[in-house]
Amino acid sequence: MKKVNTNENKTDNKKYLKLFWKLFAGGISSVVLFFLLINWGVFGSMPTFDELENPLSSVATEIISADGKTIGKFYLENRVPVKYSDLPQHLVDALIATEDERFRSHSGIDGRGTLRAISGLGTSGGASTITQQLAKNLFHGSSGSKNIVLRGIQKFKEWIIAVKLERQYTKDEILAYYLNTVDFVSNAYGIRSASNIYFNKEPKDLTVEESAVLVGMLQAPSKFNPRFNPERSQARRNIVLHQMERNGYLTEAEKLKYQAMPIVIDYSPDTHTEGVGTYFREYLRDYMRKWVKENPKKDGSTYDIYRDGLRIYTTLDSRMQNYAEEAVQEHLSNLQKEFFKQQKGNNNAPFIQLSKSESEKIIERAMRNSERWKQMTNEGKSEEDIIKSFGVKTKMEVFTWKGAKDTLMTPRDSIIYYKHFLQTGMMSMDPLNGDIKAWVGGIDYKYFQYDHVAQGARQVGSTFKPFVYATAIEQLGMSPCDSIYDSQFTMPKGRYGISKDWSPKNSGGKYYGLVNLKYALAQSLNTVTAKLMDRVGPKAVIDLTRELGVKADIPASPAISLGAVEITVSDMVAAYSTFANHGVYVKPRFVNKITDKNGVVLFESQPETKDVMSKDIAYAIVKLLTGVTEGGSGGRLRYTGSGGAGYHVMTGYPYGFTNPIAGKTGTTQNNSDGWFIGMVPNLATGVWVGNEDRAAHFKSTAYGQGATMALPIWAIYMRKCYNDKTLHVSKEDFERPANLSVNVDCWKRTATVVDSLGGVAPGSAKKDSLAAPKQSVVEEFDF
Structure with a gap:
C-alpha cells in the first residue's frame, strides 16, 4: 500500500487556494476595472457631473397667452417639463406600482429584480428601474444592437448612470425627470404634452383612470395608444389599476369602479398648423428667429427656439382669440354657401x-x-x-x-x-396700450398659410376716409358739424398731378345737397371726401397716415381719398386706435416678456407711443365714426332680427348693440374687398374679407360690401366678448376731453357751410347731426 505524502497534499491545497484567491481577486479587479473603464468613457462617452446636473434634452418653447394659457409651442420634441409638485399623487402611485414597485427603497438598481431577470433569462420580467430608464432616456437611448456584448455594456452604463442619478437627485425629482422624458407619440414628449394632447388638461387635473391610461402607454406607446388602439389601451389601463390595488394604492372596490369606466379622450393635437392662433404663432416664430440673433446668450451662443425651453408671454387673450376664430367660422361658413351658389353657371368661376x-x-x-x-x-x-x-x-x-x-x-x-374661398384678416387690440388681443390671419392655416393681418395688404376702400376728415379738421379748423354741399364735383386735369379730369360719384349717382361732415361720413359720400381732399391735398393726408403708423407706399393721388391704396389690417387697426386713444399712437405689441426655462427674464417690452393729434381732434373723429354706426353703413349693428345665431347674411342682424361704437365700413371696386373697423373705448378691431384674387368676388354690392362681408364677424366677436364678463370689454362712452374746442354737438350752435372751393357761407344748425336733408334717403351701401 502506497503511502500518501501529506506534505505534498498540503502544498497542492495551498497552491489551489492561492490560485482561487488570485482568480477571485483578478475577477473582482476585472469587474471593477471594467466598470471603471465604462465610467471613464472607454466604451462610449459618459455624462459629466455638469451634465448630470443639467441633463441635455430638447425642451419646447412655450407660447403663453395674457390669461395664462399655453396656446402653442415651438419644438423639435414637444416637451415642456413639469415639477413633481405639479403631478397628481395617483399618477405617481400608478407609475411606481407598474414600473418599479421597490423604487422608494433601492438606490438605482433593483437587486432582487435583477436576480429574477437573470435566473429567468428575461422571461420573468425586466429589471430596469425607473432610474435606469431615466438614464437611458437622458443620456444614450437604446443601442438598437442585437449584439449581446454591446447590449450588456449598455446595461452596465445604465447601472452606473442610475447610481449617479440617485446620488444627485431626490426620488421625487427622478420621478418628475422620468415623466418629462417619455415619448407618448402623437408629438407628445413628456407627461405635460401627453396630458394636454390626449385629455386636453394639465397633469394636475388628470383623473385616476386617465393617469392609468398614460402610465399604461409607457410599455409601448404606439401599441397602447388610446386614440388608435382603444381596446388594447383599456386592457393595459386595467392592468395598471390592478397593480395599484396590489400595491395598496387603491381598494378593490376602487379598482373595479375605474376598470369599468370607458376610456374618454379629448384629443387636442398640438402641431404648428392646428390649435389656437396658428397665424399669430407663425408670425411670432418669425419674430423670434430675428430676436434670438439680436439677443445672444451670455456666452455668445444663440438661443434655440426649438430646444432651449424659452417662455414667451404674449399679449394675446386666449378667450378673445377663440371668440375671434369662432366668429370667422360662424359668418364665413354661412357666406361661403352664398358665394358658391352665385358661382353656379359661371364657366369661368370663380x-x-x-x-x-x-x-x-x-x-x-x-x-x-x-x-x-x-x-x-x-x-x-x-x-x-x-x-x-x-x-x-x-x-x-x-x-x-x-x-x-x-x-x-x-x-x-x-x-x-x-380660389373660390373667401379669406379674412382680423386683428383686435387695446388702443390704450397697444396689446394685441386676437389675431386671425385666415380661415385655416393648414390649407391657407398666407397671413392677411400683417402679410397681406389690400385696398381699404372707405375705411381710408377718416384720415381725410382728420386732416381737414386739423388743418382747416373744421368740425363734424360744419356743412358742405354734396353735389357733382370734378377735379381738373393737372391738379395734384392727375393726368385727366377726375369726377367721383356717390352710390347710385345720388347727391344730397347740404350735409354736415358727420352725416357725410356716415353715408360715405365720395364727393364730399373728394372735396375735402381737394382742399388739403394728398401730401397732407399721406403725412398724417404716416404719423398714424401706416407703412404702405401711398401714391400722392387724390384717388387715395376713396381708398385706392393697399394697407394691412394691423396698420389700419393701429391707426384707428389713435383716435380712441386721445390722439396718441401706440405701436401694436404682441410680446410682454420672454424668459429662459428657469424663469430668468430675457426681455420685457414697453409700449411705444407717439403724439399725433390733439385730444379734441381725435375725439371729433370718434364722434364722426359713431355716426356711421348710428345711422350709416354700420347701422345694422343696432338692428335686432329674428334670425338668431343662424341668421341669413341678408335677412337678419341679431346684434342689437346699444352702447357707443365708433366704426367704418369699406368696400372696394367690384366688391373685391369688404372692411369693417369698429372701436369701443378699450378695444379696437379690424376685419377684412375677400377672395385671394381680386378677380374673384361677389357679383352684387348687396353681398360684396363691407357691411355684409366683414361687419358681421366684428359683431359676432363683440357679442361673445360682451357675454364673457371676465373680459371687461367696455360698454361706456368714449371719454370727452375737458374744455373741448371742436364743435361735436351740432344742435347747440350754428355751424358753417363750406363750399367745394373753400368759401364760407352762413348756414343753419341741424337739430339732429344725422338727420338727412329732405331730398335724401339713408343709403346703406358703402362705396
Whole structure:
C-alpha cells in the first residue's frame, strides 16, 4: 500500500487556494476595472457631473397667452417639463406600482429584480428601474444592437448612470425627470404634452383612470395608444389599476369602479398648423428667429427656439382669440354657401369680368408658385411634364367648412377650388396700450398659410376716409358739424398731378345737397371726401397716415381719398386706435416678456407711443365714426332680427348693440374687398374679407360690401366678448376731453357751410347731426 505524502497534499491545497484567491481577486479587479473603464468613457462617452446636473434634452418653447394659457409651442420634441409638485399623487402611485414597485427603497438598481431577470433569462420580467430608464432616456437611448456584448455594456452604463442619478437627485425629482422624458407619440414628449394632447388638461387635473391610461402607454406607446388602439389601451389601463390595488394604492372596490369606466379622450393635437392662433404663432416664430440673433446668450451662443425651453408671454387673450376664430367660422361658413351658389353657371368661376385667357394666367401663376412645381423642378422634370401632372387626378385631402374631406381631384382643379374661398384678416387690440388681443390671419392655416393681418395688404376702400376728415379738421379748423354741399364735383386735369379730369360719384349717382361732415361720413359720400381732399391735398393726408403708423407706399393721388391704396389690417387697426386713444399712437405689441426655462427674464417690452393729434381732434373723429354706426353703413349693428345665431347674411342682424361704437365700413371696386373697423373705448378691431384674387368676388354690392362681408364677424366677436364678463370689454362712452374746442354737438350752435372751393357761407344748425336733408334717403351701401 502506497503511502500518501501529506506534505505534498498540503502544498497542492495551498497552491489551489492561492490560485482561487488570485482568480477571485483578478475577477473582482476585472469587474471593477471594467466598470471603471465604462465610467471613464472607454466604451462610449459618459455624462459629466455638469451634465448630470443639467441633463441635455430638447425642451419646447412655450407660447403663453395674457390669461395664462399655453396656446402653442415651438419644438423639435414637444416637451415642456413639469415639477413633481405639479403631478397628481395617483399618477405617481400608478407609475411606481407598474414600473418599479421597490423604487422608494433601492438606490438605482433593483437587486432582487435583477436576480429574477437573470435566473429567468428575461422571461420573468425586466429589471430596469425607473432610474435606469431615466438614464437611458437622458443620456444614450437604446443601442438598437442585437449584439449581446454591446447590449450588456449598455446595461452596465445604465447601472452606473442610475447610481449617479440617485446620488444627485431626490426620488421625487427622478420621478418628475422620468415623466418629462417619455415619448407618448402623437408629438407628445413628456407627461405635460401627453396630458394636454390626449385629455386636453394639465397633469394636475388628470383623473385616476386617465393617469392609468398614460402610465399604461409607457410599455409601448404606439401599441397602447388610446386614440388608435382603444381596446388594447383599456386592457393595459386595467392592468395598471390592478397593480395599484396590489400595491395598496387603491381598494378593490376602487379598482373595479375605474376598470369599468370607458376610456374618454379629448384629443387636442398640438402641431404648428392646428390649435389656437396658428397665424399669430407663425408670425411670432418669425419674430423670434430675428430676436434670438439680436439677443445672444451670455456666452455668445444663440438661443434655440426649438430646444432651449424659452417662455414667451404674449399679449394675446386666449378667450378673445377663440371668440375671434369662432366668429370667422360662424359668418364665413354661412357666406361661403352664398358665394358658391352665385358661382353656379359661371364657366369661368370663380372669376368675374375676366376673359378665359386672363383667368388662365392666374391659374398658371398659382401652379408655378406651388410646392408641386418646385419639387418636380428640383427633380429635373421638364416644364411640359410638370404641367401635364397638374391634369392627373390624385387622392388628396381638401378643406371644407364641415371639416377636411378626402377626394379625387386634379391638382389644377384643386387650385381653382381653393380660389373660390373667401379669406379674412382680423386683428383686435387695446388702443390704450397697444396689446394685441386676437389675431386671425385666415380661415385655416393648414390649407391657407398666407397671413392677411400683417402679410397681406389690400385696398381699404372707405375705411381710408377718416384720415381725410382728420386732416381737414386739423388743418382747416373744421368740425363734424360744419356743412358742405354734396353735389357733382370734378377735379381738373393737372391738379395734384392727375393726368385727366377726375369726377367721383356717390352710390347710385345720388347727391344730397347740404350735409354736415358727420352725416357725410356716415353715408360715405365720395364727393364730399373728394372735396375735402381737394382742399388739403394728398401730401397732407399721406403725412398724417404716416404719423398714424401706416407703412404702405401711398401714391400722392387724390384717388387715395376713396381708398385706392393697399394697407394691412394691423396698420389700419393701429391707426384707428389713435383716435380712441386721445390722439396718441401706440405701436401694436404682441410680446410682454420672454424668459429662459428657469424663469430668468430675457426681455420685457414697453409700449411705444407717439403724439399725433390733439385730444379734441381725435375725439371729433370718434364722434364722426359713431355716426356711421348710428345711422350709416354700420347701422345694422343696432338692428335686432329674428334670425338668431343662424341668421341669413341678408335677412337678419341679431346684434342689437346699444352702447357707443365708433366704426367704418369699406368696400372696394367690384366688391373685391369688404372692411369693417369698429372701436369701443378699450378695444379696437379690424376685419377684412375677400377672395385671394381680386378677380374673384361677389357679383352684387348687396353681398360684396363691407357691411355684409366683414361687419358681421366684428359683431359676432363683440357679442361673445360682451357675454364673457371676465373680459371687461367696455360698454361706456368714449371719454370727452375737458374744455373741448371742436364743435361735436351740432344742435347747440350754428355751424358753417363750406363750399367745394373753400368759401364760407352762413348756414343753419341741424337739430339732429344725422338727420338727412329732405331730398335724401339713408343709403346703406358703402362705396
